[in-house]
Amino acid sequence: MHKDSLTSKELMTVYHQLLKRIGPRHWWPADFPFEIIIGAILTQNTAWANVKKTINNLKQNNLLSPQALSKVPEKELASLIRPSGYFNQKAKKVKQFVNYFLNHYQGSIKKMSQKNTNALRKELLSIYGIGPETADSILLYALKKPIFVVDTYTSRILYRHGWLHENPSYKELQDFFMERLPTDVALFNEFHALLDYIGHFYCRKTPRCDLCPLKNRLPKNRAL
DNA sequence: GGCCAGGACACCA
């Protein structure tokens, strides 16, 4: 097992090295929490640059509110989502979330935030189109709940550094961080953003990890 | 022209 592959202290060292060498990422890039939620759905398996186009489309059409999105026809919504791909599926997903948000919380982020985190996570996962990563992104970045977000980048980075086995489940990956880190929204926010940064630039299928900021600062490493 | 991007779901064994 890899449970002892990296101590809490070593993982914090990784975090501080990344923060020092890359700098804060200022996540999530959005003007208000509802925009974060819609962005989290739109960015599923999609480059953020393409999501920004859709966000701008929605803003220009005054559609970036739960009330407006609940009224716009799904086909019209799909055409606006087109730049970020999977537009038919994502239009349906946005509609499903908005219905839930209005029915349960009257479109209020504040009301939603008051609910217990675990219960909220189960609720989110029951909505069509919201899986573990999207649910956790909403909880952490939009609702400021202390949940660590993991993704394919995170998995790749941990595996390539020998800190976790290949193809872990989402829960294994998430537990890896939450068992080692103090429960801290700001830390979870920044750490995930930093991992995304190095994943995006340095840890693709064809590794270019010689450029990785962690290259000479691996607590326990193996050849990358 | 192929690969990949801040996943999730349906279907199958």
Add this chain to the structure above:
DNA sequence: TGGTGTCATGGC
């Protein structure tokens, strides 16, 4: 539970 196909545009 684990593997595979599908959804789809856009940048490099």
